[in-house]
Amino acid sequence: MDLLEYIESRSEEHLSDLKEFLRIPSISTKREHKPDIQRAAQWVADRLRDAGFSKVDIIPTKLHPLVLAESLEAPGKPTILIYGHYDVQPPEPLNLWTSPAFEPTVRGGDLYARGSVDDKGQVHIHLKALAALKKSTGKLPINVKVIIEGEEEVGSVNLWEFVVNNKDRLKADFLVVSDTAMLAPGVPSITYGLRGLNYYQVEVTGPAQDLHSGVFGGAVPNPITILAGAIAKLHDKNFRVTVPGFYKDVVIPSAKERKAIRALPWKESEFRKTVGAPGLCGEKGFTAGERIWCRPTLELNGIWGGYTGEGSKTVIPSKAFAKISNRLVLNQNPEKIAKQVERHLRSLLPKTVHCRFDVLSTGKPWVAPYTHPVFQLASRALEQGFKKKAVFIREGGSIPFVNQMYDIFKIPCVLMGFGLPDENAHAPDEHLSLENYFGGIRSVALFYSNLAQL
Amino acid sequence: MDLLEYIESRSEEHLSDLKEFLRIPSISTKREHKPDIQRAAQWVADRLRDAGFSKVDIIPTKLHPLVLAESLEAPGKPTILIYGHYDVQPPEPLNLWTSPAFEPTVRGGDLYARGSVDDKGQVHIHLKALAALKKSTGKLPINVKVIIEGEEEVGSVNLWEFVVNNKDRLKADFLVVSDTAMLAPGVPSITYGLRGLNYYQVEVTGPAQDLHSGVFGGAVPNPITILAGAIAKLHDKNFRVTVPGFYKDVVIPSAKERKAIRALPWKESEFRKTVGAPGLCGEKGFTAGERIWCRPTLELNGIWGGYTGEGSKTVIPSKAFAKISNRLVLNQNPEKIAKQVERHLRSLLPKTVHCRFDVLSTGKPWVAPYTHPVFQLASRALEQGFKKKAVFIREGGSIPFVNQMYDIFKIPCVLMGFGLPDENAHAPDEHLSLENYFGGIRSVALFYSNLAQL
Numbered sequence: 001m002d003l004l005e006y007i008e009s010r011s012e013e014h015l016s017d018l019k020e021f022l023r024i025p026s027i028s029t030k031r032e033h034k035p036d037i038q039r040a041a042q043w044v045a046d047r048l049r050d051a052g053f054s055k056v057d058i059i060p061t062k063l064h065p066l067v068l069a070e071s072l073e074a075p076g077k078p079t080i081l082i083y084g085h086y087d088v089q090p091p092e093p094l095n096l097w098t099s100p101a102f103e104p105t106v107r108g109g110d111l112y113a114r115g116s117v118d119d120k121g122q123v124h125i126h127l128k129a130l131a132a133l134k135k136s137t138g139k140l141p142i143n144v145k146v147i148i149e150g151e152e153e154v155g156s157v158n159l160w161e162f163v164v165n166n167k168d169r170l171k172a173d174f175l176v177v178s179d180t181a182m183l184a185p186g187v188p189s190i191t192y193g194l195r196g197l198n199y200y201q202v203e204v205t206g207p208a209q210d211l212h213s214g215v216f217g218g219a220v221p222n223p224i225t226i227l228a229g230a231i232a233k234l235h236d237k238n239f240r241v242t243v244p245g246f247y248k249d250v251v252i253p254s255a256k257e258r259k260a261i262r263a264l265p266w267k268e269s270e271f272r273k274t275v276g277a278p279g280l281c282g283e284k285g286f287t288a289g290e291r292i293w294c295r296p297t298l299e300l301n302g303i304w305g306g307y308t309g310e311g312s313k314t315v316i317p318s319k320a321f322a323k324i325s326n327r328l329v330l331n332q333n334p335e336k337i338a339k340q341v342e343r344h345l346r347s348l349l350p351k352t353v354h355c356r357f358d359v360l361s362t363g364k365p366w367v368a369p370y371t372h373p374v375f376q377l378a379s380r381a382l383e384q385g386f387k388k389k390a391v392f393i394r395e396g397g398s399i400p401f402v403n404q405m406y407d408i409f410k411i412p413c414v415l416m417g418f419g420l421p422d423e424n425a426h427a428p429d430e431h432l433s434l435e436n437y438f439g440g441i442r443s444v445a446l447f448y449s450n451l452a453q454l
Numbered sequence: 455m456d457l458l459e460y461i462e463s464r465s466e467e468h469l470s471d472l473k474e475f476l477r478i479p480s481i482s483t484k485r486e487h488k489p490d491i492q493r494a495a496q497w498v499a500d501r502l503r504d505a506g507f508s509k510v511d512i513i514p515t516k517l518h519p520l521v522l523a524e525s526l527e528a529p530g531k532p533t534i535l536i537y538g539h540y541d542v543q544p545p546e547p548l549n550l551w552t553s554p555a556f557e558p559t560v561r562g563g564d565l566y567a568r569g570s571v572d573d574k575g576q577v578h579i580h581l582k583a584l585a586a587l588k589k590s591t592g593k594l595p596i597n598v599k600v601i602i603e604g605e606e607e608v609g610s611v612n613l614w615e616f617v618v619n620n621k622d623r624l625k626a627d628f629l630v631v632s633d634t635a636m637l638a639p640g641v642p643s644i645t646y647g648l649r650g651l652n653y654y655q656v657e658v659t660g661p662a663q664d665l666h667s668g669v670f671g672g673a674v675p676n677p678i679t680i681l682a683g684a685i686a687k688l689h690d691k692n693f694r695v696t697v698p699g700f701y702k703d704v705v706i707p708s709a710k711e712r713k714a715i716r717a718l719p720w721k722e723s724e725f726r727k728t729v730g731a732p733g734l735c736g737e738k739g740f741t742a743g744e745r746i747w748c749r750p751t752l753e754l755n756g757i758w759g760g761y762t763g764e765g766s767k768t769v770i771p772s773k774a775f776a777k778i779s780n781r782l783v784l785n786q787n788p789e790k791i792a793k794q795v796e797r798h799l800r801s802l803l804p805k806t807v808h809c810r811f812d813v814l815s816t817g818k819p820w821v822a823p824y825t826h827p828v829f830q831l832a833s834r835a836l837e838q839g840f841k842k843k844a845v846f847i848r849e850g851g852s853i854p855f856v857n858q859m860y861d862i863f864k865i866p867c868v869l870m871g872f873g874l875p876d877e878n879a880h881a882p883d884e885h886l887s888l889e890n891y892f893g894g895i896r897s898v899a900l901f902y903s904n905l906a907q908l
Contacts, residue, residue, distance in 0.1 A: 022607050114631060195668060199766040213877065214649060216852025217753045217781050218745040219736040220729050223775075224754035225685060235679065261887035275674050276662025279806035282673040289673040299671045301679035301769050306756035307777055312653040312814050314851075315755055320680075323761055325768060352733035360766050397668025397768075421669065444605025 385443025634871030838898025
């Protein structure tokens with residue numbers, strides 16, 4: 001039977017199998033769900049065996065197990081490594097779900113459940129595409145390694161330990177990940193660029209302890225006022241970051257790429273609606289799309305200090321805090337940027353306060369060489385699977401895994417995402433478009449089939 | 455027996471009686487302490503009867519009872535109204551107390567217990583001074599009304615309802631309050647000025663909901679950054695408040711008063727040590743003392759928005775909040791100032807955000823006519839009681855009761871405080887200097903005795 005016919009004939013079976021997967025509350029942050037995590041790992045392992053993988057291991061770690069599978073029965077053909085995760089975010093707040101988080105429910109062409117888009121549904125696309133290839137043609141056309149982890153939502157610490165210690169076992173020609181979103185409905189997308197992420201915490205201390213604002217007010221350094229004063233100077237009136245050297249290494253996308261980005265079917269009016277603010281703002285000289293995909297930022301992610309309860313308390317606090325992050329683009333060096341930001345921030349503070357500056361994490365930007373043939377194959381497969389032209393997009397966010405894998409293996413990474421930006425990953429009423437789910441299975445199966453010809 | 459000899463002979467009895475009072479955990483904020491509150495009110499009423507008050511009422515309110523007593527047996531003599539409160543703050547955090555909060559303990563000349571300085575100890579000074587007058591001379595030399603409430607630490611709402619509805623019953627020539635602090639150890643003080651207090655809450659809303667800082671960062675208005683930008687513009691580089699009109703009605707103390715303030719035995723070096731910041735700062739052209747007592751301020755009392763937990767979360771929050779307050783001096787009009795602050799703050803915000811501005815409270819400044827004979831009598835009594843020269847001081851804080859009483863009765867208010875600034879009112883290890891406690895009883899008894907000659 002033809003591959004696409006086979007997939008078409010199994011639609012109901014696929015959906016019902018996905019629902020079974022989504023019913024397992026594999027919440028990695030909560031200790032009481034350890035048995036569910038174990039069950040989900042077992043479930044993934046079973047499906048991989050079903051897809052013809054002879055070697056399938058559930059590898060225990062210090063926290064949650066990894067599922068690792070290999071099918072190396074296509075000598076001379078490319079080897080891919082597929083990555084995904086079977087763990088999910090907690091479902092809370094429960095009262096905001098229209099149907100229960102772990103009772104998958106179809107409404108209006110979407111499947112609602114925790115994990116539907118992030119990432120069980122997207123993992124399932126690969127499981128079913130592989131099974132379809134195996135069952136309709138008798139064998140997998142390429143060599144496939146699969147690693148599905150259970151700690152993505154808690155930082156992937158044990159995944160990294162495993163990857164670093166098992167480089168040979170994971171070696172491949174390409175990495176394939178489905179954990180991103182399409183540009184918009186009906187626009188199959190390959191993500192070729194991600195911003196890097198630096199995250200800092202700042203602590204400003206004025207008085208040695210909280211003081212009464214009546215008894216001391218007017219004569220002592222107020223850390224909130226002083227921190228706000230420094231924050232206010234981190235951008236100029238054109239919304240450019242004032243950190244000296246911040247833009248020095250930034251690569252501006254080519255005129256061709258900027259043109260391509262502006263030509264994408266992405267509507268600023270839709271973006272405005274999603275944001276819901278009275279107005280937008282950003283760095284002068286760039287479109288909203290460019291600001292998010294191609295320009296570095298400095299954003300305040302949190303601020304706190306003094307009294308934050310109901311009513312009033314007349315305190316001048318000893319301390320005020322802020323969480324600050326940078327999104328970085330090529331060729332900014334995260335460690336260098338972290339030092340520049342710290343130096344600049346300290347220079348903006350008066351001598352009347354102490355400052356503690358902690359770098360919580362740094363992360364490099366990533367841009368794929370999207371003219372490589374593997375990306376063209378992926379693009380063609382998406383076009384065949386969706387009967388819509390595929391586009392190359394960037395994302396403003398960061399996926400540390402992609403960078404780290406690139407650093408270790410130096411192989412192209414194909415991010416074929418089947419989510420949509422408004423499908424509530426990490427929020428109540430998470431869902432996945434069934435059109436994209438089925439289109440995903442078709443596209444991925446075609447992609448792997450085409451890869452054999454590379 | 456002479457008045458002071460009588461008081462001296464009763465020292466041990468007084469201290470042991472105060473300890474009994476302090477053992478009652480009359481915490482007004484906590485429902486489970488309602489029986490203790492009742493017990494404390496009863497205790498105060500008993501002591502007032504013991505001091506010779508024939509009419510003593512425990513008046514129930516919607517929350518905690520008031521104790522009201524009258525002794526009007528000195529026709530032709532002045533009538534005073536004494537105010538105090540028998541309720542206390544919660545003792546938490548308990549682990550920071552050297553000895554338990556409700557087990558009064560003497561260490562190094564101080565009595566440690568919740569309520570020792572704020573305000574049971576100071577109420578007790580008046581109870582014992584009155585009893586001493588009665589017992590050593592047979593009758594009170596002046597007419598005395600006493601009102602001791604149980605809701606000071608929760609806003610005095612029911613006190614106000616009672617005062618407004620019982621003006622005739624509370625009518626007096628002078629109000630006497632002991633709920634403030636002395637300038638420094640060994641410096642008996644009368645507080646003649648208080649700053650007014652306006653308190654605001656500001657809410658700035660950018661996006662309609664929290665957004666991912668990767669997916670949106672760089673293209674949307676960040677309410678934290680924007681709020682910080684506005685806060686940074688509320689002071690100029692000379693630490694003057696930039697609100698237009700803010701200083702217009704401010705009365706600068708006379709050269710004589712400024713000179714008197716500078717001559718007080720108040721050490722900026724001690725102040726620096728208490729503050730414990732790397733440096734001090736404040737409005738140009740004024741000393742630290744003047745900044746606190748005689749100049750208006752704008753202080754940030756709280757700020758919050760976005761992620762404030764451990765580690766990192768890549769959010770651009772929908773909202774950021776701040777608590778802001780003004781300390782006001784004569785002749786600033788609190789309502790006018792509130793409007794000016796709101797107008798100015800709004801003018802500092804861009805059109806990309808919404809702003810909600812709530813005035814939580816307003817309060818007038820107060821300065822007593824300290825050349826009035828009653829203040830001279832009080833000053834002389836303090837000098838006799840402490841064998842130290844008494845001083846006239848202001849306080850940077852606010853006591854709404856004093857203003858409100860002045861507004862209703864238009865009578866001089868004598869603030870004779872026996873606390874010290876570092877006695878940890880509202881904090882663990884609250885204490886009261888026994889020297890000041892005994893000096894207080896002597897001074898208050900002498901003051902009331904002298905008042906008969908007015």
